[in-house]
Amino acid sequence: MALLSMQNISKAFPGVKALDQVSLDVQAGEIHAIVGENGAGKSTLMKVLSGVYPYGQYDGEIVYSGQPARFGGISDSEKQGIIIIHQELALVPELSIAENIFLGNECASRGVIDWRRTNRRTEELLKKVGLSEAPTTRVDNIGVGKQQLVEIAKALSKDVKLLILDEPTAALQENDSRKLLDLMLELKAQGVTSIIISHKLNEVRYVADSVTVIRDGQTVSNLDAAAGLSEDEIVRDMVGRDMTHRFPDHDRTPGQRLFEVKNWNVWHPEHAERQIIKNASFNVRAGEVVGIAGLMGSGRTELAMSIFGRSYGRNISGSVELHGNEIDVSSVDRAIAAGVSYVTEDRKALGLVLDETIRFNTTLANLKGVSTGSILKRNEETGVAEKYREVLAIRTPSVFQKTVNLSGGNQQKVVLAKWLFTSPEVLILDEPTRGIDVGAKYEIYTIINDLAADGKGVIMISSEMPELLGMCDRIYVMNEGALVGELNAGQASQERIMSLIVNE
Structure with a gap:
């Protein structure tokens, strides 16, 4: 029996029809994935379901637990056990984990919060999601991966029956992503039904029992994992065309050395004793795409930001050369004037x-x-x-x-x-395809290839190893602030990159 049935859902905004007769069924106790390109209508559909767009602001019918669902707001859906975790986390960084979990749902008697009960319940919830942090720990003192788990703990505190996760691993490293996906499987074993919106098709295949593909606001297909989930089939349904190759073809012949960083050292901006970047040296040739691989916390972003106008760090030393001449990158304006640009990993902020x-x-x-x-x-x-x-x-x-x-x-x-x-003559791209779908990724890759063909030097930082392997002519491997290896495209593999990291 379907726990949730959404039939012929349509939702329009001024000048745009975001959803057009979308239908899907979610069975009790399953993990149901919704995939589609950016702008396909996935998040809008979940906002309709959760009451962000209340009944009367959309057409169609929602049936939940066998009853018509006509939610007037999020509080109505939460009372029925439907909890949505948005891509932008809704935690208050300055508050503790316990305060965040029970914010608006406090353990109180006559207006007085019972902190002993609050902390005890928080410990129980954190244990369920695999966290050992103290309930009093401030949220801004834990990483993004753990913050996602706190969001799930918050959902569990509300007796969740249907958990909706919108791009839950978009900002996570592979290890943190796998922990979160494994937790979803554990919750499934406990009877919790989940809906996951994700661009990462390998993750969809790992957890999903069924998949709904949405394109241009319409349901394209409903796929059953029992019959086998082909990534190529999902991609074709998402973008409306076959994508035999995930990466556009390129035939590069890099020219002379264009850009070089020598003996680059950076210390933490607040903790003067902590060296973040350790004697890093690398180069980029004209018309070349050079990747920087490494785990979260390895120093990749700090390296890029410190080079781009010393946007990060203090006591920075080393030199930067363009066409064999040292250039001044001591401020953002000077870096731009010298021919260096930086596309940040956080486009929204x-x-x-x-x-x-x-x-x-x-x-x-x-x-x-x-x-x-x-x-x-x-x-x-x-x-x-x-x-x-x-x-x-x-x-x-x-x-x-x-x-x-x-x-x-x-x-x-x-x-x-x-x-x-x-x-720019040199463009540093930090996670250039984070949080975007396979079709849009291909378009970004094509732009990168065009830049290289135009003789630009491109530095590409990415947490997705297949992306680096598919796009780069050379890959530097970074670990704990140091560049620990360099691989040509013909030598590089995920195994060799990980081996350089763990055996450094």
């Missing part, structure tokens, strides 16, 4: 001004390019934004649309447009 337009964001890093003196030329700014909209195939009705309304893949293209407008 650090890469974009989400409440501003595509036009605003596209020219933000190079306002001089659309100004005369201190006067901004609006027509030129619009022309630049339109140019990159076309070149990068940014899907939007207008460059005056706010970037917050774009899909993740299109937001990433706007970030790329911003830095391409600075005319």
Whole structure:
């Protein structure tokens, strides 16, 4: 018997039909995956289910536990045991784990919180999700992977019957992702039904009993794991075409050494005794894509940020050369002027001004390019934004649309447009495809290949080893702040990269 049935769900926003007659059934006790490209309507469908978009704001019918479900808000769905964990975690960093778990659902008597009971229940919940942290530990003192587990503990505190996870592993390393997926399987054994939205098809195959594929706001297919789940079949349904190769073909012939970092050392910005980057040296040739592999915490992002205008760290030493001449990267402005740009791993917090337009964001890093003196030329700014909209195939009705309304893949293209407008010779890409679907990834990969073909040097940091292996000409391996190995494309494999990390 289906625990949940959503039939002919339609939801429209001004000028956009986000969902068009979407239907799916979720059986009691199963893990049901929903996949699709960015903007396909997956998150909108779950917001309809959970009451974020209340009954009356959509068409169609929801039946839950055999009864019509007409939720007026999230509190209504939570009372029925439906708990949604959004991609952007809803934890308060400054509060403790216990305070976060019971926020709005306090263990209290006559308005007074019973902290002994709160902490005892928190310990029980943390044990269920495999955490040993003290209930009084502040959330900002634990990593993102553990924060995801705290969110699940919070859901368990509300007697969850249907757990919805929206891209739960998007920001996690492989080890943390596997722990979370294993926890989902444990909860399934305990009778908890789950819906997972994910772009990572290997993870979908690992946990899912059934899969619904959504494309352009419509149900394309419902697949049963018992019949076998083919990644190629899922991808074809997601993007509407066969993708025999996940990575676009490239035939590169890198030129002369373009960019070189020598003996780079960086200390922690607050803890002066901690050295974060240890004597790192590497180079990039013109027309070459160079990868940096490593586990979370290995120092990859810190290396990139410290090179880009000393955006991270203190007591930085070493040199950076372009075309054999040392360049000044001591500030962001100077790094940009020297020909170096950096696409951050966190596009929403650090890469974009989400409440501003595509036009605003596209020219933000190079306002001089659309100004005369201190006067901004609006027509030129619009022309630049339109140019990159076309070149990068940014899907939007207008460059005056706010970037917050774009899909993740299109937001990433706007970030790329911003830095391409600075005319860099070297582009550092930190997790360039994080949180975007396979179709959008392919488009980003094509842009990277075009940059290399144009003679640019590209440095690509990624937690996804298949991505590095599929895109890079050489891969440096990083561990504990040091570069511990270098592999050519022909030598590189996941096993060799991991061996360099663990045997360093």
